[in-house]
Amino acid sequence: MEKIKMHFLENRKQYGYVNFGSVWEKGKVNRSDSFVLKVNEEKCELQSRVTAYWPDGSVKWAAHCANIKKEAQQITLEASTKQMEPKSFIQLTKTQGAIVIDTGKMKVAFANQGNYLIQEMDLDGKKSACQGQLIAILEERSEDEEIIIKKEVPYQSIIKETMIEEEGSQKIVIRISGVHKNEVTQREVLPFIVRFTLYYHSDEIHMTHTFFYDGIPEFDFLKGIGFQINCPLEGKLYNRHVKILGENGVFHEAMQLLLSWRPPIADSIYQKQLEGTFLHFDHEGDNKTLEAIEDMTIWSSYRVIQNSVNHYLIQKSTEKKNCCYISCVDGEKAKGVAGVFGENGGLMVGMRNFWEKYPSSIWIDEMKEDSCKITTWIWSPEHEAMDFRHYDDIGHANAYYEGFHELGATPYGIANTNEIILKGVTNRVATDIELDELYETIQKPAVLIASPKYYYEKKAFGLWSLPSYETTSQKWLEKQMDLAIEFYKNEVKQRSWYGLFHYGDFMHTYDRNRHCWRYDMGGYAWQNTELVPTYWLWYAFLRTGREDIYSLAEAMARHCSEVDVYHLGEYRGIGSRHNVIHWGCSCKEPRIAMAGHHRFFYYLTGDHRMEDIFEDVKDADFSSLHMDPLRFFYDKDKMVFKTHARSGPDWSSYVANWMTQWERKEDEHYKNKILVGIEDLKKAPLQLTSGSDYEYDPESGHLRYIGEFATGGSHLALCMGAAQIWMELADIIEDEEWEKMIADFGVFYFDTPKEKERKSKGITQSREFDHGYMAASMAAYGAHYYKDSTLANKVWKSLFDVIYTFSDKKGFEPVTVQENIFSKGLLEIPWISTNVTAQWCLNIIVALELIKQELKKNPFDYFE
Secondary structure, three states: OOEEEEEEOOOOOOOEEEEEEEEOOOOOOOOOOEEEEEEOOEEEOEEEEEEEEOOOOOEEEEEEEEEEOOOOOOEEEEEEOOOOOOOOOOEEEEOOOEEEEEOOOEEEEEEOOOOOOEEEEEEOOEEEEEEEEEEEEEEEEEEEOOEEEEEEEEEEEEEEEEEEEEEOOOEEEEEEEEEEEOOOOOOEEEEEEEEEEEEOOOOEEEEEEEEEOOOOOOOOEEEEEEEEEEEEOOOOHHHOEEEEEOOOOEEEEEOOOOOOOOOOOOHHHHHHHHOOOOOOOOOOOOHHHHHHHOOOOOOOEEEEEEEEOOEEEEEEEOOOOOOOOEEEEEEOOOOOEEEEEEOOEEEEEEEOOOOOOOOEEEEEEOOOOOEEEEEEEEEOOOOOOEOOOOOOOOOOHHHHOOOOOOOOOOOOOOEEEEEEEEEEEEOOOOOHHHHHHHHHHHHOOOOEEEOHHHHHHOOOOOOOOOOOOOOHHHHHHHHHHHHHHHHHHHHHHHOOOOOOOOOOOOEOEEEOOOOEEOOOOHHHOEOOOOOOHHHHHHHHHHHHOOHHHHHHHHHHHHHHHHOOEOOOOOOOOOEEOOEOOOOOOOOEEHHHHOHHHOHHHHHHHOOHHHHHHHHHHOOHHHHHHOOOOOOOOOOHHHOOOOEEOOHHHHHHHHHHHHHHHHHHHOOHHHHHHHHHHHHHHHHOOOHHHOOOOEEEEOOOOEEEEOOOOOOOOHHHHOOOOHHHHHHHHHHHHOOHHHHHHHHHHHHHHHOOHHHHHHHHOOOOOOOOOOOHHHHHHHHHHHHHHHOOHHHHHHHHHHHHHHHHHHHOOOOOOOEEEOOOOOOOOEEEOOOOEHHHHHHHHHHHHHHHHHOHHHOOOOHHHHHO
16 A cells, blocks of 8 residues: 655654644545554554545545654554554543543533633643633724723623534544624624644643634724633642743742741742742741741732733732732743643643734733633733724825725734643643743644655645756756745844734835835735745745745745635635735735645645635635726626636636635535636637636636736736646646646747737737746746747746846845844845745746756856
């Protein structure tokens, strides 16, 4: 049977529970087959599910979960016709009001209704936590005779549905959806989906928290949103401890610090307390100590607050009315892990990307009570409220490339997803090592992958190349692609591309005069998946297996699938084109939101949140009834169909959505919509090369040919991932005519004007075929298909020409600006744009696969 060698990604956790994906050759693995994981030649318990099928019904992708011990040297996954029975099971029980999960180490009850998502969490038979709920604060603003009034309105979660999303021997996923509700006004706002993942014999709860913005931007400012849970505390106040993981160690204090001037307390007692030892005194021998304790300050509240990318602080308070918080520690980047402990034990919490997605905080309050509150704030109330309004009240289409002149900024329906972890301990204070381990688990979770060679041989995600260094040209190209990755890695840090609604995105165009990106210039600011940097990063990872690239791509997948996409309302399934504000552009299009951007992350990890995303976009073509992408270019009264779709990037994006739904769910409806569109394109005068503007009917999937006009230019049909989508689709449907259509489009793009006129009989004279390097993948496909070395040389020349034009042969080598407001010793590439970078790298990756043999040995031969 089929077998895959797997390994842990470097600079990630190298053991423990790991969720990973596997890809299989068409026809090799049946849906009835089992999967066997061997670690150091011994079988390891494994939970599996199929995530995608080939058209013949065989398994294409599967998702797995396993608990792998430390020092795993050999890890292999194989498919087997024998059914494997697990030896151990995580237990699930349904009661009238809850779903109870027993991992073997802890029991957790998840509610079916009410405010509290987690009713109770018991560890080793003791209650570790209870009453876990979501909370939010909306800030309402008003003005009265120049007096600005800000009112903070609290909301708490109301459960609408609790369901079991995945159940197996090794893990269970509980999905709870609902809204935040104010009990006074009864207003419901900010819908949520929260997933809780529990593993066999584990004492951790992994939480994926998604919230949606459905407020009114001029009225609803987000002051805070997070998760709050109660933690029972027992014992004396001086035996109640707080630990917070800072960037250089652990902040550790007890509520009452046993250091006294008069009467004095032995230093050994204070030292034991700071070591986390529970202390016990008797009234006979320790009366002076007890007397001193009566006069000691009781610190009942602690907070770690990341209020900017470069600053956090830890504060504490007695929690007495009209008393202040005092500062304990200041630093740059907190790690987002904290815990509270009493004589009965306690609870640790961790938040992923704590400083990267600031403003965030962890509050530990009411420690002097029988039950304290731990709140992980995804948006911290200490910070200025999130303002969802647009930056201007007019559009800037001409000067600043901002789509249309109409103002189309709306955040209604965007989302944000964040990860939180809970871990209990009993009868002790957790060690510093345990906090570090929890940080590693949440921040750098284990990633199990196959080799680049394996993914390449199985043609995972279509056509792409492995790195090649046989000639000077190949080495030069590989170096440029490495330099591009290094530059953007550094830019994330250097430009502080961080924050809850920014982290994961890149910027669009550089301003060489100001030595910064055009962060304030309309469509030149945030990238929002324009020209698919998503595809560039994921293919760069697949061909190298590098963890740093994976982390960039993972962060981009989370951001772009949430913030740049509409998940609610009339725009559901489409996204906002690039802008100063992520949701600011008047162009709302499917290309920004398409499933193609995120299939990589989903199939490599089995991430359940991505399944929601795919459901959101599968019928994105119906959103074009509300937002026709060509609404300003055609007279609606003269149309036969209700809306438009360009063959690319609109229809190609729909194909990515439908292809994903078809392979995931074996849904023939979406397969048929693809085939209907292909048949319509076959009937066009130049087949796929025609158009690219078509009228479109979302109900049937039919494209209606309306002539040879490509709104925005012919390159726009290809540069948003269409080439990659169509080539991967060719592997799936095995339609020889479709393959020829792709090849012919690529050939035609690079034809001379005279050849274009001859082939089209003059009908494409008004169309522009600019930016040849963006069509290089299609043309390389054509050159490979027809074995056309002349075309292959044209393709390579176009790819080298664009770098020569922009960089004067220097490529992606950065230069240093010594004195600058943005950074001392600023590294910059003055000509850089993410459009050029993403498209150039992506097309190089494909061209090296299809026409490498036609590449001249010396790169500077192309610069003559």
